[in-house]
Amino acid sequence: MSASSDQRASRGGNVTINDIARVAKVSKKTVSRVINESPFVKEKTREAIKKVIAELGFLPDPQARALALGKSFLIGLVYDNPSPQYVVNMQRGILDALESTDFQLVLRPCDRSQPDFVQQVLRFAQQHKPFGLILPPSVSEAPELAAAIAAAEIDYVRIASVSIDDPDHLILTDDAEGSSKAARHLAELGHRRIGHIHGPVTFRSTHERRRGFESGLAESGLTLDPELVAEGGYTFASGQAATEALLAHSERPTAIFAGNDEMATGAYVAAREAGLRIPEDISIVGFDDTPIAGRLWPGMTTVRLPIREMGRAAARLLLDVANGARRETHLRFAPELVVRASTASRRTD
Amino acid sequence: MSASSDQRASRGGNVTINDIARVAKVSKKTVSRVINESPFVKEKTREAIKKVIAELGFLPDPQARALALGKSFLIGLVYDNPSPQYVVNMQRGILDALESTDFQLVLRPCDRSQPDFVQQVLRFAQQHKPFGLILPPSVSEAPELAAAIAAAEIDYVRIASVSIDDPDHLILTDDAEGSSKAARHLAELGHRRIGHIHGPVTFRSTHERRRGFESGLAESGLTLDPELVAEGGYTFASGQAATEALLAHSERPTAIFAGNDEMATGAYVAAREAGLRIPEDISIVGFDDTPIAGRLWPGMTTVRLPIREMGRAAARLLLDVANGARRETHLRFAPELVVRASTASRRTD
DNA sequence: TTCCAAAATGTCACCGGTGTCAATAGCGAA
DNA sequence: TTCGCTATTGACACCGGTGACATTTTGGAA
Known part of the structure; x- marks a missing residue:
């Protein structure tokens, strides 16, 4: 008997807006206003309600809220x-920026090579009505996706290199500038025969990085020998294979600039297997400054992209945009060259 | 005029259960039954409704659904x-397993060293009412967390090494067995002075791995010299520092078994900086077989944990458990030794 | 003190599903 | 053909909030 009343007392557990309204002796609508920080609530009322909310742990x-609002509290990362x-x-x-907000991060991997790629993302967006989407490269570079998302009236922020067309809702990285720095660094070290491994042609960054690299070389009075350019896929294996190809040239390059760290890591292995020492026999430069760059031996010289900060900025921008709070809708990040130990002066022996 | 009617026609866009019910000439409850695959719907009705659903793209x-059910369609990964x-x-x-289901993966990083660690996770669980939670190490090893989650009537699956107490809702890895394999491998290569870098003592796996390693050595007639045991924190830097300490011994070890790949990667660097060659001068073995193991040069010998498969299994188990479909509630994964090039016979010179 | 616009709060339907339980339909036995 | 029971289906409230609009307060001018 007493047990049943105990159960009733502890049942449910979850405090709702109705409980708050009852205890605070106001309507649920007013409580709703307080939750949503509406300015049309008398200060005294607001505080009383907040107190009840805190006491009851509401x-x-x-x-x-999502149902009523027609919009969920999920931020989708489409990648x-x-x-x-x-x-x-x-x-x-992104998680940094979402901490202590009501928003949650939902992962939505996808495959841009699939024919129904846009449909899949759109389906997710329509069904789950995310508060907004974050699109890093290369998803950010699919104009048809951005168009479809915009048509579905979903807010989004893209992260991309500067070559993207529409500058709105964008976190920009100046990949060309970063690559140019890499080129000048190698040129200053005396390298003349410099190879380049670029990423998949479907990535904008591939072209940006190559363009910047070439212009950096040009500033130093050098040109990129087409024979010393190899195509990779931004993967470790592709970097290794491309390096093997570059090293097979009769007069091999004394330095290689890879389009990202993964491929540069492949270059390390290929160079080692060819019996070359890094950096004595060959200098290697990567791009991104992912953790692996600092974990290799010797440490990899690479172009640093502040990826985490960019994620943070993207999430903040998204929340602002979705709340209609922000006017300036793009930010720019400049990559920096991180010189470690994988680059050295060209040997003159 | 015509414009306004056009707008009305295209307005909303979202098809709801009411639309389906109206078009199919049934009640929304029957449509709901079809959505939920209730067996109490006549075959003919079901097909008719499914047809309408497909046509309208509902x-x-x-x-x-979450509101009505009191449970969302989110799977939380707490890590x-x-x-x-x-x-x-x-x-x-996890994403593999969730593909083509209605469930979404939500990320919930946390910090077990924070005093309100359990509260934070619980707060998330209570507020978002996830369908279930997945707890990999070391979160899985906090009994107070599991208890709190269970008390909140949230389903969960833990991933942990065998030393965990409660065998229910668990994906088990036999870390001790994996470590034992590593020990036997090194013993077979003739190593006698073998160092070990273990992880943080707050991780169960730390103890499991050490225990297994010692028993593997014992099987080979060896013992682990306490002087050659160093504490790390499962991080790259800690592995590097621990290795430096081990190498400082008057008679340095000829092989090192690190508690995970990150620390083993640190060991690579420390060994190199000490002028040692891998594996000629020193053999190194890691644990986990994360991608970096195969990207280093020489390739790292390590104990492979099928992490992705474990994630897949965890998600499947969670869905089954939450649906009350599964009786046997734990699975076991046996780690395997992956021999690459960081281990070699002890030099006898 | 009275009156009125502005400020504050409340009412109630609705968002799109599901649970409970009632109502109807269908089918074999009597 | 009628009855009784089971298989299907439906009616309606409710999950916990928010929007639109109505109502009540409030404060200061007249």
Whole structure:
């Protein structure tokens, strides 16, 4: 008998807006106003309600709010980046910004090579009505996706290199400038025969990085020998294979600039297997400064992209944009060259 | 005039259960039954409704369902693992299993060293009412967390090494057995002075791995010299520092078994900086087989944990458990030794 | 003191599903 | 053909919030 009343007392557990309204002796609508920080609530009332909310440990139900609002409290990260390091760092940045907000990060990997790629993302967006989407490269570079998302009236922020067309809702990285720095660094070290391994042609960054690299070389009075350019896929294996090809040339390059760290890591292995020492026999430069760059031996000289910060900025921008709070809708990040130990002066022997 | 009617026609866009009910000439409850695959619907009715659903492209609203059900369609991954590789692989496995279901993966990083660690996770669970939680190490090893989650009536699956107490809802890895294999491998190569770098003592796996390693040595007639045991923190830097300490001994070890790949990577660097060659001068073995193991040169011999598969299994188990479909509630994964090039016979010169 | 616009709060339907339980339909036995 | 029981289906309240609009307060001018 007493047991049943105990159970009733502890049942449910979840405090709702109705409980708050009853205890605070106001209507649920007023409580709702307080939750949503409406300015049309008398200060005294607001404080009284807040006190009750705190006492009862009330947590507004995101599902109920989403239903009423027609929009959920989920931030979707739509990605297809082959580099796990990139993805993790981006996640971290986003999570930094989402901490102590009501928003949750939902992962939505996808495959841009699939024919129904846009449909899949759109389906997710329509069904789950995310508060907004974050699109890092290369997803950010699919104009048809951005168009479809915009048509579905979903807010989004893209992260991309400067070559992207529409500058709105964009976190920009000046990949060309970063690559140019890499080129000048190698030129200053005396290298003349410099190879380049670029990423997949479907990535904008591939072209940006190559363009910047070539212009950096040009500033130093050098040109990129087409024979010393190899195509990779932003993956470790592709970097290794491309390096093997470059090293097979009769007069091999004394330095290689890879389009990302993953491929540069492959270059390390290929160089070692060819019996070359790094950096004595060959200098290697990567791009991204993912954790692996600092874990290799010797440490990899690379162009640093502040990925985590970019993720953080993207999430903040998204929240602002979705709340209609921000006017300036793009930010720019300049990559920096991180010189470690994989680059050295060209030997003159 | 015509414009306004056009707008009305295209307005909303979202098809709801009411639309389906109207078009199919049934009640929304019957449509609901079809969505939920209730067996109490006449075959003919079911097909007619399914046809309408397909034609109108109806997608049930997860938020509305969650509200009515008192449970969302989110699967929370609660993690504090310092190794990004581990986390990404786990995510991938879970996403594999969640593909083509209605469930979404939500990331919930946390910090077990924070005093309100359990409260934070609980708060998330209570507010967002996830369908279930997945707890990889070391979060899985906090009994107070599991208890709190269970008390909140949230389903969960833990991933842990065999030393965990409660065998229910568990994906088990036999870390001791894996470590034992590593020990036997090194013993067979003739190593006698073998060092060990273990992880943080707050991780169960730390003890499991050490225990297994010692028993593997014992099987080979060897013992682990306490002087050659160093403490790390499962991080790269800690592995590097611990290795430096081990190498400082008057008679340095000829092989080192690190508690995870991150620390083993640190060992690579420390060994190199000490002027040692791998594996000629020193053999190194890691644990996890994260991608970095195969990207280093020479390739790292390590104990492989099928992390992605474990994630997949965890998600499947969780869905089954939450649906009350599964009786046997734990699975076991046996790690395997992956021999690459960081281990070699002890030089006898 | 009275009156009125502005400020504050409340009412009630609705968001899109599901649970409970009632109502109807269908089918074999009597 | 009628009855009784089971298989299907439906009616309606409710999950916990928010929007639109109505109502009540409030404060200061007249």
